[in-house]
Amino acid sequence: MSKFEWGEIGKQLTKNYDLLITFASYEERCLSLVQNIPKEKIKNAVIFYLSDYEKYTSDNLLCLQSILKRNNIINNTVSLCHKKPIVSFDRIVEYLDACFSNGSVHNIIIDTTTFTHELLLVLLMLFKRKYIEANVTFAYSNAKDYDPQDDASRSPDKWLSKGIGEIRSILGYPGDILPARQTHLMIIVGYEYDRALSIISEIEPASLSLGFGKSDSFTTEQDDISNKHYGASEHFKEVVRDSMSFVPEDRVYEFEVSCNDPERASNDIRTHLKEKNKDIEGKNIILFAMNNKPSTLGVGLLALERQDIQLCYAPALVYNFENYSMPGSKCHLFELFGKQ
Numbered sequence: 001m002s003k004f005e006w007g008e009i010g011k012q013l014t015k016n017y018d019l020l021i022t023f024a025s026y027e028e029r030c031l032s033l034v035q036n037i038p039k040e041k042i043k044n045a046v047i048f049y050l051s052d053y054e055k056y057t058s059d060n061l062l063c064l065q066s067i068l069k070r071n072n073i074i075n076n077t078v079s080l081c082h083k084k085p086i087v088s089f090d091r092i093v094e095y096l097d098a099c100f101s102n103g104s105v106h107n108i109i110i111d112t113t114t115f116t117h118e119l120l121l122v123l124l125m126l127f128k129r130k131y132i133e134a135n136v137t138f139a140y141s142n143a144k145d146y147d148p149q150d151d152a153s154r155s156p157d158k159w160l161s162k163g164i165g166e167i168r169s170i171l172g173y174p175g176d177i178l179p180a181r182q183t184h185l186m187i188i189v190g191y192e193y194d195r196a197l198s199i200i201s202e203i204e205p206a207s208l209s210l211g212f213g214k215s216d217s218f219t220t221e222q223d224d225i226s227n228k229h230y231g232a233s234e235h236f237k238e239v240v241r242d243s244m245s246f247v248p249e250d251r252v253y254e255f256e257v258s259c260n261d262p263e264r265a266s267n268d269i270r271t272h273l274k275e276k277n278k279d280i281e282g283k284n285i286i287l288f289a290m291n292n293k294p295s296t297l298g299v300g301l302l303a304l305e306r307q308d309i310q311l312c313y314a315p316a317l318v319y320n321f322e323n324y325s326m327p328g329s330k331c332h333l334f335e336l337f338g339k340q
Helices: 006-012 028-036 051-070 085-100 117-129 193-203 232-243 262-275 293-305
Strands: 002-005 017-023 042-050 074-080 107-111 135-146 161-164 183-188 207-213 252-257 284-289 309-313 316-319 325-334
Touching (some): 006 325, 028 051, 042 051, 051 074, 074 085, 085 117, 117 309, 183 262, 183 293, 207 232, 232 252, 284 293, 293 325
Parallel strands (some): 107 135
Antiparallel strands (some): 002 325, 135 325, 161 316
16 A cells, blocks of 8 residues: 655556546546546556436546547546446446457556445456456545535535435345345445435344544545544444434444555454454344445455455435535555456
8 A cells, every 4th residue: 555645656656557447527536646647657548437427527527538638548438327237337347358358458557536336346346356367556536625615614514425215235245145134234434424324224234333434544634633534523423323213222333444545444344343243143244335435445355255245335315516525635556456
């Protein structure tokens, strides 16, 4: 793992990449890596985007294409569908199969920043299980703030999304689920308080584990160190408190997860499962990743190792399209597997 200012990226990237995989989002952060990565480091690029939200993402999609064209980087776009994960899966596989068919793709860099949690976990699974010959680097652009507010209106009520439309298993992470068993629900919590509570209410688990980001591992920037992660701990406390409406207090467990290192995040979840084994044993384990992308990669690494864990995703009814995040000044790189 490495973390550095954008101006240092040329020194930090020790290899050239045959393919850059990126994602056009309504967040301006989707531009950060493409704007800063030296053009000589990238041969080809693909931009995935969700046709469902093209109204909100089209400007950034055009900007990504413009930057890549200006840097003489061959690029393609692939349309995915948020409401139809199987369609998205098939289109991703179709594109990647074509890339690997002639043996010209070896080194890949994936900009994880604005992929949905579901799509990022699908990509992780594909490179871990199907395209194992690839050397994969995962990049992440941090946020200066989420739901940024001016000083006059500053409040703990940050929001990124609200409500859920459905709950679905993520392709490639089916878990070992038996209908007769009780459910132990795990959520890695971020700012999406409303969405997390909707999931708890819908599933009505017998027991619940809520993971919160470790205070020394947040990737968000703030000028005032005392307000570095303003709102995050408040949201977590609210989720814990209101969870008691659905799950008995003695069956709600709290733990901490690394937010800046996927492998540590994976270990943190693994340790919690071991500590609570007596309480969880014999139950279906369903896990939702709802914090940042480094911790989501950690969730995926654990689930690929633990076949008994089912990863699920709950698309939001409403996203904060206009004010989701503010781009930060740092890049994180992770090399989690492959021939390094």
